[in-house]
Amino acid sequence: MATHNSTDGTGGMDASIRFDEEQARPEVDCALTPLGRADEAIFFQDAGDGFSNTVAVLLPVSTRYISIADALAVGAILAIENCGGPEIAFRGGRVDAVEPNLPGVPQPQQDLDSHIASFARQGFTQTEMIGLVACGHTFGGVQHDFFPDIVPELNDPSDTDSVAHFDTTNTQFDNKIATEYISGTTQNPLVVGFNDTTNSDKRIFGSDGNATMQSFANSPDLFASTCADLLARMVDTVPAGVQLTDVITPLAVKPANLQLILDGDVIQFSGQVRLWDVAADPVVVLLWDDHIGGTSNNVTVVQDSVVTVSGGRHTAAWYNFNNNTTPALFKLDATAGITSIRFIVNGTLEDQGGVGFAVQDDIMFATSSCFTQGNSNGDTATFNVAVRTGVNPTRVYLEAPARDSTDRPIIVETDLAPPTQSVDPSATYAIWSVQIPLDFSLFTVGAEIDGVKVTRGPPTSLLDFGHQCPI
Ligand code: HEM
Incomplete structure (x- = not known):
């Protein structure tokens, strides 16, 4: 500076x-x-x-x-x-x-x-x-x-x-x-x-x-x-015109890397909850609300998958919830979906003063995504992205992290095609799709809705949710 x-x-x-x-x-x-x-x-x-x-x-x-x-x-x-x-x-x-x-x-x-x-x-x-x-x-x-x-x-x-x-x-x-x-x-x-x-x-x-x-x-x-x-x-000494944010302080309880993937008629919901400076071995309960009036569905986040980082004065612990630790969350009914989550940590409700933590189940990768390897026509990756009925994006695309010529982080977008047949209004999700040369690097899902760009999910490899394409 x-x-x-x-x-x-x-x-x-x-x-x-x-x-x-x-x-x-x-x-x-x-x-x-x-x-x-x-x-x-x-x-x-x-x-x-x-x-x-x-x-x-x-x-x-x-x-x-x-x-x-x-x-x-x-x-x-x-x-x-x-x-x-x-x-x-x-x-x-x-x-x-x-x-x-x-x-x-x-x-x-x-x-x-x-x-x-x-x-x-x-x-x-x-x-x-x-x-x-x-x-x-x-x-x-x-x-x-x-x-x-x-x-x-x-x-x-x-x-x-x-x-x-x-x-x-x-x-x-x-x-x-x-x-x-x-x-x-x-x-x-x-x-x-x-x-x-x-x-x-x-x-x-x-x-x-x-x-x-x-x-x-x-x-x-x-x-x-x-x-x-x-x-x-x-x-904080920055060139004129740069507007810094307010001071950023860690939340006591924060969801991280929330991942939703459509698997047929269920949503696989996984992620982490990060706890800041909590006493060892807290009991963590995750509660969720859905689209059909369900509130306070709940599940205890199992404690055997804790990653703890200590440095200086603070400790951060990430509790994973996934198919092993919270199978109920890994097969949410797709129609019911999920709208928000809250936590109870050692008996104390952590819901940001009643607001909860919003979860977007509008656009997500689908497990019907697949890849081909050893194919004489070249190896391919087919990404399928599920878009919830009622959500009308003008674009859906893959987002790949990249660097520009001066090493600044940028995002490269690859558009998916909308469903070819008219979408059954009673279906919960419609599938957008794109086939590209085989690529197992990390992608997020992006979409433009009412002129606003949104991003969904943590960076994920096709290997984590796709499978070999049927021959
Ligand atoms: C008139 C102002 C300053 C002068 C002339 C100056 C000069 C130096 C010099 C000659 C070194 C040795 C570097 C080396 O051997 O490679 C050094 C090291 C260092 N300076 Fe400064 N400095 C100044 C201000 C500051 C300020 C404002 C800070 C931070 C707030 C700072 C932080 C450091 C640190 C941390 C080292 C140690 C680096 C190391 O051990 O590897 N200096 N400084």
Whole structure:
């Protein structure tokens, strides 16, 4: 984001760092480190070449719903939190640049006035500059390989890469960057480096008579809360015209990857419910409503298929419901269908204040989809999509995730043909269809209804719901 110009609105957190031209600049190239550095605010803990590795790891995380720049922002936020840092508010909606930004990453040999001007251009005051540099430099250090004029060969068997750390807890977010600086024990190579020209942290930290650094040294809480605010502003620094969302916070209970597939006259309903910070082994009951007045049909979600992820302060657990765990949900009467679900977790109703979680059973893949292999005419895939009677899409299509020439996530659409015979109005679903060369990659179903595009289901392979075509 250090490329941002708050006057003309150019630059900022827009993933332009992925372009080779930016990575080749001396201001960035010299910062290729395992943890990354200021530009784009990457704190990634894999070994390798900083930005290129970070982009290589986080770019595939981006999808139609999360831009590359959003993936970089959320990566930074989670890394900071998981290294003991504060929770940082996350907003979505960053837009990926299609070309490099102008240069603008500060460098250690620049003087204080240049740094004040640089941070002002990015939208930060001098006090905020001190804060941001301290918040960033609580992690990591300076590498001899890239900055031999700052860090000499350390000849330390426990630090063979000769990285001089900014504080003694270089993988932890804490206020030691300030306490060690104030107490005069700091080994920060940008404060006590042998070459005073590159002692940029010394000039920056001391630029208000140490008032800000003293306040951080006095209070770990003040340091953490100041960093939470500044780092949020940092990742929210975006080019003019980009509208970020409100702060996104995890729901306590959230359905995920809901999948409906028509199998003759039943709907196979499967998916997951994600629980946030719940005590171990909760009892989870799923309730659903249907089109024919059925309310509070219910089934207990079996607990033997839990995937738990813990990081930082939080735990997320995904409970699967599928043919094995909840067979009743896997054979819903198609006419009754399903309109919404709710959950009871350890006796507490989770229904978003009575709204429930909507489930759309209007358009879905059908198990009559099939494929041919080893066919002399070429291998084919036939996708059948069921459209509920009364729903009148103008288009139904397959959606395939892809990338444009600058690696931005896009969707490629393949239209299905409507039913060839007039649809029996008493039938629950009509089948749209398309045959394409065999393709087992992931597709979602898309449709245009009243001029609005909708998407149904999680990305799914034909292998998961199709079968060999009858010969
Ligand atoms: C005047 C402003 C700044 C200057 C001159 C500067 C300079 C540097 C330098 C020379 C390095 C060593 C890089 C390497 O060895 O590859 C570094 C590392 C680092 N910087 Fe900054 N920095 C500045 C601001 C910031 C800001 C605002 C942040 C984030 C909020 C930040 C976060 C980091 C981190 C996390 C590292 C460690 C990387 C690692 O260990 O792999 N820096 N910085």
